[in-house]
Amino acid sequence: MMITNPRRIVGSNAERTRLHNRQVVLGHVREKQPIGRAEIARISGLSTQAVSNIIAELEEDGLLLEAGRQSGGRGLPALQYRLNGDGAAALGIEVRPDAMFGALVNLEGETLFTTREALAGNSPATVAAVARKIRGEALAARLMSDQRILGAGVVMPGPFGNVGISGAGQSALQGWEDTNATALFEDALHMAVIVENDATAAAVAERVRGVASDLRTFCFIYFGAGLGLGVVADGEVQRGTFGNAGEIGHVVMTPGGRQCACGNKGCLETYASRIAAQAELAKAGIEVGSASDIERLYQERNPELMAWLDVAAGPLSQAIGMIENLFDPETVILGGAMPDAVLDHLISILTLPGGSVAVRPDRKTPRVLRGASGRLTAALGGAALVIHDTITPRITAKT
Incomplete structure (x- = not known):
């Protein structure tokens, strides 16, 4: 991408x-x-x-x-x-296909400012202009504060680079194939910028001030438009060679199943993501534009939404079992752009496989938890990444 x-x-x-x-x-x-x-x-x-x-x-x-x-x-x-x-703060910005979120976080991880901006399009020029607006609003919200701004963490849906699933479907950003995202945002924001995968940033947010604050090894399934996976092992974020580790949405869970925009059939994203929910609801003539719309439908116990949840739980349960056997996490966390009540319901109807390394008699942490940071998880994680880079050593200490 x-x-x-x-x-x-x-x-x-x-x-x-x-x-x-x-x-x-x-x-x-x-x-x-x-x-x-x-x-x-x-x-x-x-x-x-x-x-x-x-x-x-x-x-x-x-x-x-x-x-x-x-x-x-x-x-x-x-x-x-x-x-x-x-004494210092960091800016976090999340770019989704249809919206951008901003958060200003202080050195101890406390949230000072948040915002949401709708996107009419997600071309690099449009996204850069909205990023500048978010920066201006965040700085204005500090009033007369003399806090230093350490930099910005910008989080985006993957994959990064021109790969086999680039530009696939509604969860992808369009027109970014040859764009140097770091340079674009540094020019737009006039500060140092870290560009990160949205699921990875979401995992960092939960590690800093969420349900994973006491955990060192966990996985985070991030509901953006599609699905991503953030992996933290022994306190360290796992990124892969090109920053694309965790493209769980395009792992085939139902061979020969639903057609995915990436070219595969049966991808997890076609069953258990926000775009999957939107597609199923659209068949019944119900338009869903935001997580708030999904929350309202859930409160009404809309039959189409409830039916989607029942279908989504099966492939998601299989994916969680696979994640457990691959990474041996303390828990798997679900979070992002899905209402808390919907995620809680989804967790309650999962049928997790018994053939998993996570099934242990001495288990203290539930196999699956809901994240605590809500829809701003990734934006908060972007800011947390900047603070982490300020405080955490990056070269080996001399003994």
Whole structure:
């Protein structure tokens, strides 16, 4: 579909070592705050003087605050530090075929601003113009705040690059095949940009402030227009070679089944996605334009919608069993552009296979959970990715 700049680990020159050490200090503060310089030095392997210098720099940048003193025995009680949540923020933007969502999130993951903008088309020029509008609204919502904007995380439906399922169906963006998405958005937003798969970003959002906050290995089935899969293994996001890991919507679950726009027959997306629900409802003359329309129909117990849910549960149950055996997650989370009540109903009627590594007598977490971030999951995840990149080290620490 579109071209993105691949993430890569680079060599450790002096500037990158400095940035890495800043991330090390910020990471330890986030995990253990309030925390003092001596403890940071002990657990990081940095000298106390180096930690002191970095803390002074981070205080000047507004990212750290003093948090009182803690007595540790003789001598002057040690000064403690914590993150300054209001010292910085990140912008998250999700691009869907028919709409864009924006969210501004502070350093501690708190949501400061959200918006939704309808799209008349999803060409690169149109999307860039709406992104500029979202940026302006987000900055205006900060009022007189002096928060730094760390950058933007823009999340989009895959696949990235010109591959066999590019431009397939209603879940795809059109006209992006030769577009450098990262450059486009950096020019439109005038800030550093990370471009990410929507399902991957959604998984990060749930890891930061959702039902996966205490989990290290989980999978997230993301309901956008189609379906995507975000995978987090031992705390690390799995992206694949070109950022296309998790195209679960185009995995065949019913051989010889419904025709999919990608050319396959029986893809999961043709049974258990928002576009599948729209197609089934359209047969009954019911037009669905948003998740709110689906929510209203569910509240009315519309028979066509209820029948679609009953059909969707079968292929989705098989897909979840496959995901469990492939990735051995602590749980599989469902979330995105489906109303919470619909997802809860879908989860309640799943017939999960017994032949799964997830079936264990000592299991504590349910095999399937509903996400907590709602329809803004991916946009919030985009912002969370920027904050994650600010705080999490990207090169190997020296011992």
